[in-house]
Amino acid sequence: MVFEDRFRQAQRPKYDCLLFDLDDTLYPLSSGIAASCLQNIKDYMFEKLGIEQSKLPDLCNLLYKNYGTTMAGLRAIGYDFDYDEYHNFVHGRLPYDNIKPDPVLRSLLLSLPYKKVIFTNADKIHAVKVLKKLGLEDCFQGIICFETLNSTNKNFASVDKDEPECFGSEIFDIVGHFRQLNPGVELPKTPIICKPSEAAIARALKIAGLNPQRTLFFEDSVRNIQAGKRVGLDTVLIGTSQRVKGADYALESIHNLREGITELWNVEIKSNKGYAGKVAVKTSVTA
Numbered sequence: 001m002v003f004e005d006r007f008r009q010a011q012r013p014k015y016d017c018l019l020f021d022l023d024d025t026l027y028p029l030s031s032g033i034a035a036s037c038l039q040n041i042k043d044y045m046f047e048k049l050g051i052e053q054s055k056l057p058d059l060c061n062l063l064y065k066n067y068g069t070t071m072a073g074l075r076a077i078g079y080d081f082d083y084d085e086y087h088n089f090v091h092g093r094l095p096y097d098n099i100k101p102d103p104v105l106r107s108l109l110l111s112l113p114y115k116k117v118i119f120t121n122a123d124k125i126h127a128v129k130v131l132k133k134l135g136l137e138d139c140f141q142g143i144i145c146f147e148t149l150n151s152t153n154k155n156f157a158s159v160d161k162d163e164p165e166c167f168g169s170e171i172f173d174i175v176g177h178f179r180q181l182n183p184g185v186e187l188p189k190t191p192i193i194c195k196p197s198e199a200a201i202a203r204a205l206k207i208a209g210l211n212p213q214r215t216l217f218f219e220d221s222v223r224n225i226q227a228g229k230r231v232g233l234d235t236v237l238i239g240t241s242q243r244v245k246g247a248d249y250a251l252e253s254i255h256n257l258r259e260g261i262t263e264l265w266n267v268e269i270k271s272n273k274g275y276a277g278k279v280a281v282k283t284s285v286t287a
């Protein structure tokens with residue numbers, strides 16, 4: 001009996017799900033999308049929020065570093081704006097034509113007998129557009145995106161009652177905060193839920209019904225990889241072959257999947273359990 005149980009376990013695949021970041025993970029950084037996105041964010045901060053040009057580089061850097069996304073940081077320090085308008089502005093003018101169809105990645109994904117889910121901090125419109133450009137729109141069973149974790153109605157943003165609220169004219173001076181390091185003042189919290197917050201990752205897994213112990217997480221961001229590891233995920237850092245703390249694997253490109261993680265294919269596939277192609281699944285993780 002003991003032998004039989006062990007035998008059965010050995011046949012069981014290690015993972016139920018492969019969880020993929022989108023930007024700079026499924027396509028290379030060299031596409032220029034990330035650089036263009038940063039410029040659009042700066043333009044939004046200047047044109048729509050009236051922030052001085054000279055303050056933008058430091059401010060962007062600090063907000064991204066401390067809050068996960070610049071958008072989350074802007075909300076934390078007191079700027080109020082419509083999330084959809086922000087996403088339209090920042091993503092609407094990206095050079096999407098730089099993203100080319102990727103039949104190699106497509107066949108790799110379709111040959112992997114696991115549920116595959118996208119997990120991005122971006123909005124759904126952007127995620128769907130990128131997947132279409134890559135020719136991968138039917139390779140995933142769900143998308144966890146900005147709208148999955150956050151209410152799109154800014155009036156219903158989840159601000160806890162015991163957290164300090166900052167609205168309108170009261171803008172927190174985060175650049176000054178780090179220059180002076182006033183120990184008595186805490187950084188304000190953001191109502192936006194996004195990676196690399198461990199709570200955001202845990203919430204995403206819960207919504208998608210995923211067990212972190214049986215999920216492999218692909219990311220180009222080291223801090224997201226490390227947060228994922230703390231939540232219990234196995235992790236694959238994309239964009240470098242140098243493993244860092246928190247990364248179980250490191251691949252220069254997502255195209256190196258087959259050589260880099262051969263065990264993903266060494267599983268016994270039951271014919272009714274494969275997820276290749278357009279397989280209907282019940283998980284409704286799309287926002």
Ligand SMILES: [Mg+2]
Pocket residue numbers: 021022023024025219220221
């Ligand atoms: Mg990324």
